[in-house]
Amino acid sequence: MAVTIRQVARHAGVSVATVSYVLNNDPRVSPETRERVLASIRELDYHPNSWAQGLARRQADIVGLLMPAPRHADPFLLELISGVMDVTAEHHVGLLLLHPGNNADDLPRELLRRRLGGVVVLESQALDPRVEWLQKRSIPFVLFGRCHQPVDYWIDVDNAAGVRMAVEHLVGLGHRRIGFISAPLKYMFAQFRMAGYREALDLHDLPFDPALVHAGDLSEESGYTAAAALLGQPEPPTAIMAASDIMATGALRAIKERGLRVPDDVALVGFDGTPLSAYTDPPLTTVRQPVYDIGRKVAELLLKVVANPETGSHGELIQPTLLVRGSSAARGAE
The missing domain is CATH 3.40.50.2300 (Response regulator)
Structure with missing residues (x-):
């Protein structure tokens, strides 16, 4: 990895601004400090780029x-x-x-x-x-x-805390088989949300069942597909937590197409708290992030x-x- 201006500053024992002053021949830097910074630049083999130098000279x-x-x-x-x-x-x-x-x-x-x-x-x-x-x-x-x-x-x-809160809400309502529609796990927020789901199950001594987890791609259609797969199981979940409001909207459509009622037959929770969530039928319970x-x-x-x-x-x-x-x-x- 290329050496950064911050590493040069730490090595020379000066501020980032001082290194920038040296690079731009600013007269405010004393000869002693200038030499110490230049020595660090040579020792660390730092090569400033023109983009960074241009930014240092302007707002x-x-x-x-x-x-x-x-x-x-x-x-x-x-x-x-x-x-x-x-x-x-x-x-x-x-x-x-x-x-x-x-x-x-x-x-x-x-x-x-x-x-x-x-x-x-x-x-x-x-x-x-x-x-x-x-x-x-x-x-x-x-x-x-x-x-x-x-x-x-x-x-x-705090994505993990948000999902944990939602799943505990469902557990408190009496649900024990809770499906989870995950976001793509390449994203950190999706990993945290998955962790929150598993933590909530552990807190209530509920087993983690991989069959109750289906991944979506944050689209409404993927939420529909994941919910249809969950509901098609021999022991379908009585509640579904979706990792986004959009996927929850797709899940809502899948639930209704099977002739099931929300929340009477299947409870549903989303994540994000977007304005969309207030206008579904019924209005969506959701984890709101501002x-x-x-x-x-x-x-x-x-x-x-x-x-x-x-x-x-x-x-x-x-x-x-x-x-x-x-x-x-x-x-x-x-």
Whole structure:
């Protein structure tokens, strides 16, 4: 991995800003400090890139939002983008939406050509190639989510706690066979949600049954397919927890097509708390994450980091809430 400006600063015992001053021949640096920084640069074999040097000389007027692979009419993403966009507009900073999401080899040339001030990265993977790509180029970024790589700036929702809360709600209503429609497990948030499902079962001494877990791809159709498979079993679940509201909407359609009633025959819970969830029939019980507020938070943190590279590390875990509505009830439980 390429040496970063932060590593040079730590090695020389100075701030990131001081290293930047040396790279730009700023007269504010004393000869002694300048020599110490240059020695560290030589020893660590640091090669600054023109993008980072250009950013050091100016305030960014545009930032990027590194999107996941496009999903049709996803209300979660639309609400998140709205939060990011409102903050950038308030600060008179442009926002560039960047696709595709998770393949570092395909990161758009626009990211470097426009010399963006920084990037918000969505839907992290456990070992995320985009994170490595950005770190190698010393490009400021904020991660919405978490990954196994060390990241200085991230904001995430406690996904495990959210699913745990929802499953415990269903257990409290008397349900014992609870199906789970998972998001793709390549994403960290999906892994945390799966962990929350299993933790809730363990807390109530309920066995984990792999037959009760089906993976979706965050689309409504995948929720429909997964729910149909769950309900087609000899011992179908009396409740289903879906890892997104969109997949829960598909599950709701599958339940009704089988002539079953929600919540009388099958209880249903989603995740996200998007506006869509309040208008299903019946209204969807869901784990709400404050999506718009999260969009604002990641944007505000990114602009803070861009304005001051010496901003200390920041990791924030936001607690979700459970919105209990008409799609969950005790009736029909075993």
